[in-house]
Amino acid sequence: MFINWAQQEITLKIVYYGPGLSGKTTNLRYIYSHIDASKRGELITLNTKEDRTLFFDFLQLEVGKILGKKPRFNLYTVPGQVYYAHSRRIILSGVDGIVFVADSQRERMEDNLNTLLDLEQNLITMGRTLQDMPLVLQFNKSDLPNSANFELLQQRLNFYRVPHFNSVATTGIGVFETLKMIINQVVNHIQSHA
Amino acid sequence: MNLGHGGNGQSIVLTGEMYKEISEILSELASKTRARTIIFSDMNGHAITQRGVTGEIDISAMSALAAGGFSATAEIAKIIGEKKQFKYIFHEGENSNVYFSNVGDNFLLVLIFSSETALGMIRIYTKRAIDALTELLSSANEEEKKASQFVNFDFNKYLNEELDKAFNF
Ligand SMILES: Nc1nc2c(ncn2[C@@H]2O[C@H](COP(=O)(O)OP(=O)(O)OP(=O)(O)O)[C@@H](O)[C@H]2O)c(=O)[nH]1
Ligand SMILES: [Mg+2]
Numbered sequence: 001m002f003i004n005w006a007q008q009e010i011t012l013k014i015v016y017y018g019p020g021l022s023g024k025t026t027n028l029r030y031i032y033s034h035i036d037a038s039k040r041g042e043l044i045t046l047n048t049k050e051d052r053t054l055f056f057d058f059l060q061l062e063v064g065k066i067l068g069k070k071p072r073f074n075l076y077t078v079p080g081q082v083y084y085a086h087s088r089r090i091i092l093s094g095v096d097g098i099v100f101v102a103d104s105q106r107e108r109m110e111d112n113l114n115t116l117l118d119l120e121q122n123l124i125t126m127g128r129t130l131q132d133m134p135l136v137l138q139f140n141k142s143d144l145p146n147s148a149n150f151e152l153l154q155q156r157l158n159f160y161r162v163p164h165f166n167s168v169a170t171t172g173i174g175v176f177e178t179l180k181m182i183i184n185q186v187v188n189h190i191q192s193h194a
Numbered sequence: 195m196n197l198g199h200g201g202n203g204q205s206i207v208l209t210g211e212m213y214k215e216i217s218e219i220l221s222e223l224a225s226k227t228r229a230r231t232i233i234f235s236d237m238n239g240h241a242i243t244q245r246g247v248t249g250e251i252d253i254s255a256m257s258a259l260a261a262g263g264f265s266a267t268a269e270i271a272k273i274i275g276e277k278k279q280f281k282y283i284f285h286e287g288e289n290s291n292v293y294f295s296n297v298g299d300n301f302l303l304v305l306i307f308s309s310e311t312a313l314g315m316i317r318i319y320t321k322r323a324i325d326a327l328t329e330l331l332s333s334a335n336e337e338e339k340k341a342s343q344f345v346n347f348d349f350n351k352y353l354n355e356e357l358d359k360a361f362n363f
Binding site for chain 1: 205206207208209210213214236237238239240241242252254255258262266269283309317340341342344345346347348349350352353354356357358359361362363
């Protein structure tokens with residue numbers, strides 16, 4: 001979070017975290033192409049040749065002024081591949097809220113869990129915890145026939161009982177709902193830490 | 195000033211007075227070096243302020259990339275056993291050069307200048323600016339306005355109206 005009282009600006013950092021190929025970059029792409037150009041910057045993607053995230057994606061949103069104040073949201077994705085652990089830790093630095101994009105396919109349950117543990121571990125090394133972090137769970141790829149049912153996903157992945165959505169990032173189902181929810185979680189979190 | 199801890203700086207709250215002084219130091223640096231563009235941002239990639247020609251440059255993207263690049267090289271420093279991060283990073287282009295340096299653990303200064311400008315001069319004046327900024331940022335007092343004062347209850351309500359508009363809900 002960054003607040004500049006002189007300029008009446010507040011910038012919040014939201015990170016999309018999750019296992020490889022779960023659809024983090026697809027979330028940002030959808031947001032980028034469905035939001036008015038006056039309300040967003042360019043989408044920066046640092047990719048491998050195979051179109052996997054190598055370092056991060058970045059997209060800044062800026063909605064209208066609120067009571068004279070200018071809120072900005074810096075959205076990042078991390079690279080999900082296990083290999084890029086260092087990069088994930090770098091991107092998490094200074095995070096205000098996390099969207100965990102899980103892959104709903106049954107065979108990815110283990111990867112989702114391992115990535116959640118990886119996230120929690122990284123937060124702990126930064127002196128923070130998952131429990132005290134604004135967090136939204138997104139069960140993505142819910143269009144696929146081999147996706148696990150909602151109850152199972154909830155039971156296995158949502159141990160902190162945080163807000164959650166089924167989504168299909170490719171067509172945008174659940175994408176803006178998730179984003180609005182995490183922004184609300186972050187602002188509420190700031191207010192409750194008076 | 196509310197600096198959180200080290201490179202993981204959780205939240206940074208900048209008062210009006212502090213912002214004014216930062217701006218003065220950067221203006222001085224801009225006039226001394228005649229750098230085309232100067233960007234001051236935090237290590238988490240939040241742009242704070244800029245000087246010079248910024249029209250064609252996406253400042254927020256630049257800050258995010260600079261912070262990412264700087265953090266990545268800091269990891270490289272660790273891997274080769276350096277105790278501190280590298281003092282600066284320099285990129286040489288055909289027409290423009292870019293000079294990145296950290297300001298303490300939490301901030302970052304980026305200078306973009308013509309490839310004809312002498313690097314030595316850039317280094318000298320940047321070093322002075324960094325010293326001044328470091329002193330300014332460390333002299334900040336602790337009793338600061340809290341972030342929670344910035345986003346009060348009404349803020350939340352109006353924010354949601356703005357979000358609904360932006361997201362076409
Ligand atoms: N069927 C289906 N495919 C999806 C969905 N979301 C993303 N995909 C596809 O899944 C693939 C991977 O998506 P990405 O967004 O690149 O995944 P990522 O999480 O960014 O992956 P990494 O960058 O490696 O961490 C792409 O081919 C997407 O088109 C979805 O909801 N349903
Ligand atoms: Mg990706």
